[in-house]
Every structure is written in C-alpha cells, then in structure tokens.
Amino acid sequence: MTTKSSVRALLGTSALALAASLFPAVAQVDADQEARLTTVTVTAQKVEENLQDVPISVTTVAAEKLDVLKSSGADVRFLSARVPSVIAESSFGRAFPRFYIRGIGNTDFDLNASQPVSLVYDDVPYESPILKGFPVFDLDKIEVLRGPQGTLFGRNTPGGIIKFDSAKPTYEQEGYVRAAYGNYNTRDLEGAVNLPVFKDELAVRLSGLYQERDPYVDNGYTGEKDRYEGFKEIAGRGQILFTPHDTGFSALLNFHARSNDGDARLFRANIIDAGKRGLGSNFDRDTVYYDGQNFLTQDTHGVTAKLEQQLTDSIKATYVFGNEQAEIESRGDIDGGFGAAFLGAGNYGPGNIPFPVETSGAVNALHQTTHELRFAFDNGGALRAQAGLFAFDEQVAIVSKNFNSLTPGNPETSRAARSLDTDSLGLFASLSYDITDRLTVTGGARWTDDNKSFKATGDQRELGDEQVSWDVSATYEVSDDVNTYARIAKGFRGPTIQQRFGAPSQADSETLVSYEAGVKSELWDNRVRLNTAVYFLDFKGQQLTIVGGLDNSVSLFNADKSEGYGVEFDLEAAPTKSLLVTAGLSYNKTEFKDDVIVAPGCGGGCTVLDPAVYDTDGTTLLGYNISGNSFPNAPEWIANMTARYAIPVQAGEFYAFTDWAYKGDTNFFLYESIEFGQDGYWEGGLKAGYKSDRGYDASLFVRNILDEDALTGGIDFNNLTGFINEPRTYGAQLRWDF
Numbered sequence: 125m126t127t128k129s130s131v132r133a134l135l136g137t138s139a140l141a142l143a144a145s146l147f148p149a150v151a152q153v154d155a156d157q158e159a160r161l162t163t164v165t166v167t168a169q170k171v172e173e174n175l176q177d178v179p180i181s182v183t184t185v186a187a188e189k190l191d192v193l194k195s196s197g198a199d200v201r202f203l204s205a206r207v208p209s210v211i212a213e214s215s216f217g218r219a220f221p222r223f224y225i226r227g228i229g230n231t232d233f234d235l236n237a238s239q240p241v242s243l244v245y246d247d248v249p250y251e252s253p254i255l256k257g258f259p260v261f262d263l264d265k266i267e268v269l270r271g272p273q274g275t276l277f278g279r280n281t282p283g284g285i286i287k288f289d290s291a292k293p294t295y296e297q298e299g300y301v302r303a304a305y306g307n308y309n310t311r312d313l314e315g316a317v318n319l320p321v322f323k324d325e326l327a328v329r330l331s332g333l334y335q336e337r338d339p340y341v342d343n344g345y346t347g348e349k350d351r352y353e354g355f356k357e358i359a360g361r362g363q364i365l366f367t368p369h370d371t372g373f374s375a376l377l378n379f380h381a382r383s384n385d386g387d388a389r390l391f392r393a394n395i396i397d398a399g400k401r402g403l404g405s406n407f408d409r410d411t412v413y414y415d416g417q418n419f420l421t422q423d424t425h426g427v428t429a430k431l432e433q434q435l436t437d438s439i440k441a442t443y444v445f446g447n448e449q450a451e452i453e454s455r456g457d458i459d460g461g462f463g464a465a466f467l468g469a470g471n472y473g474p475g476n477i478p479f480p481v482e483t484s485g486a487v488n489a490l491h492q493t494t495h496e497l498r499f500a501f502d503n504g505g506a507l508r509a510q511a512g513l514f515a516f517d518e519q520v521a522i523v524s525k526n527f528n529s530l531t532p533g534n535p536e537t538s539r540a541a542r543s544l545d546t547d548s549l550g551l552f553a554s555l556s557y558d559i560t561d562r563l564t565v566t567g568g569a570r571w572t573d574d575n576k577s578f579k580a581t582g583d584q585r586e587l588g589d590e591q592v593s594w595d596v597s598a599t600y601e602v603s604d605d606v607n608t609y610a611r612i613a614k615g616f617r618g619p620t621i622q623q624r625f626g627a628p629s630q631a632d633s634e635t636l637v638s639y640e641a642g643v644k645s646e647l648w649d650n651r652v653r654l655n656t657a658v659y660f661l662d663f664k665g666q667q668l669t670i671v672g673g674l675d676n677s678v679s680l681f682n683a684d685k686s687e688g689y690g691v692e693f694d695l696e697a698a699p700t701k702s703l704l705v706t707a708g709l710s711y712n713k714t715e716f717k718d719d720v721i722v723a724p725g726c727g728g729g730c731t732v733l734d735p736a737v738y739d740t741d742g743t744t745l746l747g748y749n750i751s752g753n754s755f756p757n758a759p760e761w762i763a764n765m766t767a768r769y770a771i772p773v774q775a776g777e778f779y780a781f782t783d784w785a786y787k788g789d790t791n792f793f794l795y796e797s798i799e800f801g802q803d804g805y806w807e808g809g810l811k812a813g814y815k816s817d818r819g820y821d822a823s824l825f826v827r828n829i830l831d832e833d834a835l836t837g838g839i840d841f842n843n844l845t846g847f848i849n850e851p852r853t854y855g856a857q858l859r860w861d862f
Contacts, residue, residue, distance in 0.1 A: 272615025274593025306855025
C-alpha cells in the first residue's frame with residue numbers, strides 16, 4: 125500500500141469520528157455495557173449450520189452492511205474488494221459481472237463465457253453470464269464460499285461460489301420501504317411486504333426494486349450533453365410459502381423478473397498514456413467522443429420451486445426446480461473514439477484511432493432449466509449424510525454484429541450467429557461423522573457428465589467430459605471458542621467453446637486441487653469473531669482466454685500448470701453495544717508455471733514487459749512468454765473494513781457507518797505491460813443518520829467519498845482504451861420497517 129493510499133485511508137476512517145462528533149451527546153453510553161456478536165447461520169453445505177462449524181473459508185454480507193454497500197443504485201459489483209479474496213468487474217456494466225475469488229476468474233466478454241466462480245441464487249446456479257447480474261434486493265444474506273465447491277455445488281466452481289438468499293416469507297405481517305435520492309438525479313426505491321394469508325400454513329412475500337439514474341457524460345464529438353451513463357432497472361420477486369400442518373411438507377414458489385435498460389460500458393479511447401500506468405492526460409470522466417451507437421437492453425424472468433418433505437424423523441427429501449429465461453442486446457463504440465487515422469489529421473480522436481470498431485452482441489433466447497433432488501440424514505447422532513442428483517439443461521442463441529461507424533446510419537457490415545446447447549448430469553454424496561465430541565470428519569464426491577453441442581454457419585461440433593470432484597475435511601474443536609479445520613478439495617470447469625467472428629476456439633476441462641487449513645474463533649466473551657485460512661491451489665489445464673490482443677476476438681487455450689497460495693482474515697468485533705467493527709484482509713499469489721506459455725500482446729501501442737517469442741528462424745513474432753505472470757485481475761492484496769458507531773437517545777439512536785476497501789496492484793491481461801494495469805487504491809463510503817425505535821431511519825450517504833478515479837479494465841487491440849470505476853455519489857435515504 126502506498127503512502128498516499130494509507131493517508132487517504134486514514135483520512136477516510138477519520139470521517140466516522142467526525143460524523144459521530146457532530147451528533148449531540150444526548151445520552152451517555154456506559155463503557156462497561158455488555159456487547160455480544162450474534163450467531164451467524166449459513167447454508168454453505170446445504171444445511172443450516174453455525175458459520176464457525178463449517179470447514180470452509182466463508183464470509184457473509186447481510187443486514188445494514190449489505191444495505192450500505194448498495195447505496196445509490198449500485199449493482200452487484202459492490203462486492204468487489206468488500207470481501208477477502210473477491211474482485212468483481214465488467215466490460216458490460218450492470219448486465220454481466222465477472223467475479224474472481226483467490227485470483228481465479230475469467231476475463232472473457234463473450235455472451236456464453238463460462239466462469240470458474242458460480243453464482244447461486246435461491247439454490248439455483250446461474251450459469252449464463254447474463255443471469256449473474258440479477259439485482260440485489262430484499263435479501264437475507266450473501267455467502268461467499270472460497271475454494272472448490274465441486275461436491276455439493278458441482279462443476280464450474282473451482283474458485284468458489286457466491287450464494288444469494290432472498291428473504292423468505294414468514295407467518296408475521298411485516299415489510300419495509302426504502303427510498304433514496306442522489307446526485308445525477310439517482311432514484312432508488314426498494315420495498316417488500318410479507319403477508320400471512322392463512323394461519324401458519326400459507327404466506328406470501330412480495331418485493332420490488334426500482335433504480336434509475338440520468339445520463340451525465342457528454343458526447344464531445346456530436347455535441348450531445350448528458351448522453352451516457354444513465355440506467356433504468358426494474359426488478360420484482362413474488363414468493364408463496366405453503367406449510368400444511370402436521371405433514372412435514374413445505375413448498376416455496378419464487379417468481380422473479382428483471383428489466384435493465386441504459387447504456388453499454390463506456391470504453392474511453394487513449395485515457396492511458398504510453399509508457400505510464402493508470403489514468404492519463406486525456407482522461408475526462410464527463411466526456412467521451414463517439415461516432416458509434418451505445419445502448420443496452422436486458423430482460424430476464426424465471427421461476428424457482430423448492431419442495432421439502434420430512435420422510436422420517438431423520439430423513440428429509442428436498443427438490444429444487446429452476447427455470448430461467450433471458451435476452452439481451454448490447455452495442456458499443458469499442459474503439460472509444462471517432463473517425464480513423466487513415467482519414468487524415470483532424471478526422472479522428474481523441475488520440476490515435478487506427479481503425480473504427482463498433483460491435484454488438486445479443487442473446488436472442490436463453491433457456492436454463494435445473495432439477496436437484498437430494499436426501500439428508502440426521503438423527504442427532506454421530507453420522508450425518510446427504511446424497512442426490514442434479515440435472516442442468518441450457519439452450520442459448522447468440523448473434524454478434526459489426527457496424528461501419530464512418531458511414532451515415534452506421535450500417536451493419538457483418539454478423540456471426542451460433543447456438544450452444546449444454547446438458548449436465550451430476551450424482552453426489554457427502555458424509556460427516558463425529559469421531560469424538562471434538563473431532564468431525566467430512567468427505568464427499570460428485571460424478572458429473574458434461575456435454576455441449578455447438579452450431580454455427582459451416583461448423584458443428586460436440587464437446588463432452590466426465591469428471592469426479594471431491595472433498596475431504598476434518599474439524600477439531602480446540603475449545604468451546606476455537607475450531608480448527610483442514611480441507612482438501614478438487615473442483616473442475618467443464619470444456620468450453622467460443623466464437624465471435626472467424627473460426628471457433630475451444631478448451632478442455634480444467635481441474636483444481638486445493639489444500640486449505642483454518643482457525644475459527646470467538647473471543648473476549650463473544651465480543652470478537654476472528655477467522656483465518658491459508659491455502660495452496662494446484663491447477664491442471666487451466667482454461668485461459670485471450671481477450672482482444674491483436675484483433676477484437678476471443679481465443680481459448682489450456683495452460684499445463686498453474687499455482688496459487690494465500691492467506692485470509694475475517695474479523696468482527698463489538699467492543700461495546702455502540703460500536704461494531706468488521707475487517708478483512710487477503711493475500712493471493714497466483715502464477716502460471718509452464719516453462720513457456722505464448723500469448724499475443726496488445727495491438728494498441730502498449731509496452732509489453734514479457735519476453736518475446738519468435739518462430740524458429742527468429743523473424744516472426746509469435747507472441748510473448750507469460751510464464752511466471754499472475755492471473756489477470758488478481759491483485760495480491762485486498763483489504764476492507766467497516767465501523768458503525770451509535771449514540772442512543774430516548775426514542776432511537778444517532779449513528780454513523782463507514783466502509784473502506786483496498787484493491788491492490790492489478791494487471792488486466794495475460795501479458796504484463798506498463799500501461800494496462802492499475803496501482804492499488806482505496807475506495808470508501810460514509811452513511812450517517814437517525815434510526816427511530818418505531819422503525820424509521822433517515823440518513824445521508826456518500827459513496828467513493830475520496831472521488832477516486834481508477835481503471836478497472838482495458839481494451840488492448842486498437843489503442844490505449846480503458847474503462848473506469850463508479851464516480852462519487854451522494855444523497856439522502858429514508859427507510860421504514862413496519
């Protein structure tokens with residue numbers, strides 16, 4: 125962490141004390157007043173357990189922290205660097221987040237890209253990238269599970285999973301309304317109502333979200349004011365819970381939908397200076413220079429059904445059905461500027477635009493259907509078990525188009541259409557046994573048969589693979605307050621295929637074995653919860669994606685061997701009832717271990733730092749040797765903290781809540797260059813307000829409080845183009861819980 129970053133963090137953290145000092149000291153807090161942390165229950169192993177008993181590195185985000193992080197209309201990328209070892213970014217904005225856990229992720233921007241981090245929403249895995257950005261509202265909590273989760277959650281989880289659990293219907297009448305208004309005319313409205321329809325047998329919960337922001341970025345080429353960076357997001361969820369008396373049966377139906385309209389990601393030409401790192405002299409957050417079109421439309425809807433039946437006192441059957449449907453179209457000015465250098469001086473910019481690039485990608489239809497049937501055994505004795513099967517079916521049709529930005533009307537010049545059908549079947553079992561009162565061992569395995577059918581003009585092919593993923597762990601209770609664990613797990617990502625323009629490329633399955641050990645402790649009479657983990661991961665056949673490079677393409681290949689290791693810390697502390705502090709820290713070291721791995725460099729004038737590789741006669745450049753490089757978008761250091769301080773008054777409390785996150789030095793591509801990366805930086809926020817005992821909460825908030833400008837990614841095939849983080853936003857919020 126640089127001195128500048130450290131100073132900024134210190135100044136930002138001081139904002140909490142400043143905000144607290146502005147409140148009148150209308151009540152005296154007893155310094156000896158007892159404070160306790162509440163027990164955290166998770167479903168990381170598909171059954172409810174105390175977080176401290178689970179032999180997995182897990183972080184949860186819930187309650188007020190979740191509400192604060194998504195202030196001002198933020199999408200799911202608010203999780204980036206807010207959890208140890210987790211980064212999120214997107215070249216599709218709000219539509220298509222890409223997650224990285226412990227450095228493991230995929231920079232692929234194709235609309236059927238597979239990811240090694242799975243998102244599971246209400247027990248259903250969202251496989252397609254255009255499903256993964258479903259808005260966050262009316263949630264019970266988010267669970268981040270680090271490391272392979274192949275036994276219980278299946279394929280495409282070598283990095284881990286992020287679980288989103290909606291607030292479920294209850295048999296009490298309750299609800300909430302939250303309304304916020306911020307700069308850029310940002311409107312953010314969220315609410316839910318829970319209705320017990322019939323005694324303790326039938327309940328309904330309805331929840332919804334409306335977010336809208338006006339554009340604020342000008343088009344300097346056309347002269348349009350406030351043209352870009354607006355969005356309008358509408359989402360809803362309806363749930364019906366049926367639990368007939370004395371049957372041991374429950375049924376939960378979940379209907380959900382999303383409409384997302386606005387602008388595609390803004391690519392900004394030559395905002396990076398040659399020979400320098402980070403944002404350069406041409407950067408202007410409020411202006412771009414486009415001669416191409418830019419828009420994004422996205423609609424998704426789905427239904428989930430979860431049926432549970434208590435077969436005996438010790439055996440429960442669970443069936444989960446999911447059906448998701450989606451479509452999307454995104455079109456952008458990829459070169460990030462106007463004109464082209466071959467038109468002569470004054471006819472292109474900003475900076476050098478070698479040639480114009482305007483493209484779109486569309487999913488005309490996506491259908492995903494999943495079935496999971498599992499049985500759980502627990503008679504209160506030493507043995508617990510789960511077993512089941514999982515079936516996945518997906519059909520997706522994709523069209524990519526090129527356009528001529530130099531011709532009036534920007535006519536289409538070419539297109540590529542393809543379809544991909546995926547079928548996957550998994551059988552799994554997991555056992556836990558208490559050897560002693562203090563020692564528990566767990567083991568499980570899953571067999572997966574994964575098949576893909578790819579069709580494009582002039583090309584048709586089948587891909588398939590069978591894999592067994594597994595895990596073995598042991599948990600030892602050192603004392604009533606300290607648990608230790610060790611875990612070995614294998615995960616895998618199935619074979620994949622991509623095509624935009626030109627010939628398809630494909631990659632075989634990748635496998636990962638992870639070795640992990642940790643300590644989970646509750647200290648100081650349950651005032652402090654400190655969890656730590658260390659790990660080592662061993663990749664075989666890691667799937668790598670060449671994105672951009674010498675042309676605007678996506679190419680897949682497998683590395684032979686990759687490695688990673690690291691350490692993670694999670695802290696939660698309640699020194700008094702008035703103060704709650706959380707902190708997280710992770711160090712993740714990743715490295716490609718092949719003797720030679722050749723990848724192309726940039727086509728846009730960057731300074732590649734890796735050794736060049738030539739053909740046998742030494743005249744033709746084949747690319748650069750990326751052996752020894754870290755994985756893309758895999759900073760070594762990630763840190764975060766929050767602090768909440770409250771001053772009680774007769775009818776409520778005044779409070780201040782601050783949060784900070786540090787994302788370390790980050791390289792964006794497989795190769796290393798001076799230009800395409802970002803030095804480490806802090807982002808922080810502050811929320812301060814009054815919360816009434818009657819359920820009312822009025823507050824002011826600010827996000828990116830230091831107004832930090834930073835690169836979050838780049839486009840490297842045309843020029844020194846980049847895209848950036850969210851601007852500073854601020855506003856006021858009212859919430860009523862009833």
